[in-house]
Amino acid sequence: MFVFVSAIFFLMITPGPGVLSLAGVAASFGKEPALRYLIGLFFGTNLVALAVVTGVAGLALANPLIKPILLYASMAYLIFLALRVALAGTQIAFIEQQAPPGIKHGVTLQIINPKAYVVNTTLFTGLPIYPNGGLAEIILKFFIINVIWIAIHLVWMMFGITFKQMDLPAHVQRTVSVLMGASLLIVVGLAFWQIN
Numbered sequence: 001m002f003v004f005v006s007a008i009f010f011l012m013i014t015p016g017p018g019v020l021s022l023a024g025v026a027a028s029f030g031k032e033p034a035l036r037y038l039i040g041l042f043f044g045t046n047l048v049a050l051a052v053v054t055g056v057a058g059l060a061l062a063n064p065l066i067k068p069i070l071l072y073a074s075m076a077y078l079i080f081l082a083l084r085v086a087l088a089g090t091q092i093a094f095i096e097q098q099a100p101p102g103i104k105h106g107v108t109l110q111i112i113n114p115k116a117y118v119v120n121t122t123l124f125t126g127l128p129i130y131p132n133g134g135l136a137e138i139i140l141k142f143f144i145i146n147v148i149w150i151a152i153h154l155v156w157m158m159f160g161i162t163f164k165q166m167d168l169p170a171h172v173q174r175t176v177s178v179l180m181g182a183s184l185l186i187v188v189g190l191a192f193w194q195i196n
Contacts, residue, residue: 004127004141008148016115017078018045019156021101024085024180026160027173029100034157040106045116045149046142047107052120053138061117074112079185081109086181 018041026034051057060066084101110116123145130137163176 004123004129005144005148007127008123008145009152017074017081017109017113018106018116019153020180020183021078021081021085021109022106022153023156023160024081024177024183025101026157027163027180028085028160028177030164031161033100033102034160036102037100037106038153038157040103040108041110041153042106042146042150043103044107044110044113045120046146048110048113048116049120049124049142049145052117052124057117057121070112071114074114077109077112081105082181082185084181086178 022034022038022041025037048057051060061070081101124138124141128137129140133140160180163173168176
């Protein structure tokens with residue numbers, strides 16, 4: 001069990017699209033929008049886990065057309081989120097700022113997030129807790145993964161909220177938003193470079 005818990009921690013603590021975008025939403029838009037976005041990420045990651053456990057993800061990703069579509073959709077969506085975070089509070093004419101990202105954005109990100117599939121596949125198909133654990137092991141894994149997932153994501157969200165609550169001058173807040181958006185773009189670039 002120690003190996004499984006350690007694997008969860010290290011797979012989830014590394015900055016990926018979910019935690020970086022959550023910190024960015026919190027830093028740019030504040031606590032309530034970040035909580036809504038966090039709820040979306042939570043539902044999305046559990047939908048991905050369910051798809052992995054039931055084999056639906058494996059069947060879909062075995063199709064040579066689905067994998068690149070998922071990759072490019074993920075990159076395009078991350079760029080969209082990065083721009084929303086980076087341009088929060090700016091007066092750039094070509095982007096009209098509507099409501100901050102919410103539940104549906106979090107769900108969407110996780111469903112098209114390649115890291116979510118890799119992490120869940122690793123945790124559910126490898127690293128057994130019980131030999132031939134079956135359904136009991138799957139339920140226990142869902143519980144452990146979600147407890148650790150929530151704790152890690154709350155830390156990243158609080159990191160972003162702390163910046164928002166510091167009541168920094170507008171230009172500093174804008175710089176933080178741009179840096180958070182740029183971090184997401186770096187993740188997109190690294191993912192694209194690694195796959196190609």
